[in-house]
Amino acid sequence: MLPRLLLVPALLLLAACQNVRVERDYDANRDFAAYRSWSWQEPALQYRPDDPRVRSDLTEQRIRDAVGLQLDQRGLRQAAAAASADLRVQAWLIVDQRQDQVSTSYGGFWGGHWNGYWGGPAYTETRTLDYQVATLQIDLFDGKDGKLVWRGSAEQIMRQSPPSPAEREEAIRRTVAQILRQYPPH
Template sequence: MRSLFLLLPALLLMSACQGAAVQPDYDTSRNFADYRTWQFAEPAVSSLPENDPRLSGELISDRVKDSVANQMELRGLRPPVANQEADLKVKTYLMIENRQDNVSTSFGGYWGTGWGGFWGGPSIQTQRVDYKELILQIDMLDASDGKLVWRGSEGETLSDRPQSPVKRDEQINRLVGKILGSFPPN
């Protein structure tokens, strides 16, 4: 029971960190209105660490590619017609990073009412919480010169519990939506 009280603030703190807006990086000298077509660069989805069964494989790769394709379509970018080169090449990366956070809980203090109360003195306990974060990064390269023109990334705490395919779809769609919500930049 005590560990539950220690874990609850940690979860609240981590969920609060997820609300921050994605801050992409991009080449300010590029006119993003000139980009009308896109396609995936090879490989379309890379994972770090490589061969991690949670990240590699056709199922997760297809989820990422489908979600990116849907978001690009929403932004008016289309795949090129046959025998035509795309304006943008898109690369995606799935990464798992180990994270740590310090969580402090306080307990103790005043008990009772009025003048008959008791002061027990507060106590603060700090505990380190280790967790894993799933990070999705999307890079866009100008197809004519191969240079990176836009990059966005977003992460979420990776659940220790097995996820259903529906939950995995939701997580990927949520991450891609957050990342590409700030594309194009101008």
């Protein structure tokens, strides 16, 4: 019975250690080698829900810095403020509330050594786990026609305790790097 009691904490631990799920999509008809410069499409970062507990100037600056660094490493340069850019960049930070139900069964009858059965009454306990999932989405739009040419997103279960500012910055840098890892598409 003790191993079954450890099931819920083990599931929570696995969820906390879960890798970031990254997805990408792009317009295969675009010549990504032609894109040399980028600028932010305002608002640079949008939030869903537009909640003051999620919205933060600090988070926005961290995302801006991380995206700028990754695009720079890929040979794209940020256009001057008044200049037109080949790509326009916009990011979304989306926080969803989700639930999972975990059922654990206790007791019941088990087969014995000589086909005898023993055990007690069986019962099942079902628990509902509430958690939040954060998605960071980065969209790249063509600077001339305004159409979406590339999109990448990363989804991750949020930790219950808020990390330190240094941990937040590192997590954002790492997540943006994972999203933009496949840009430009090959």
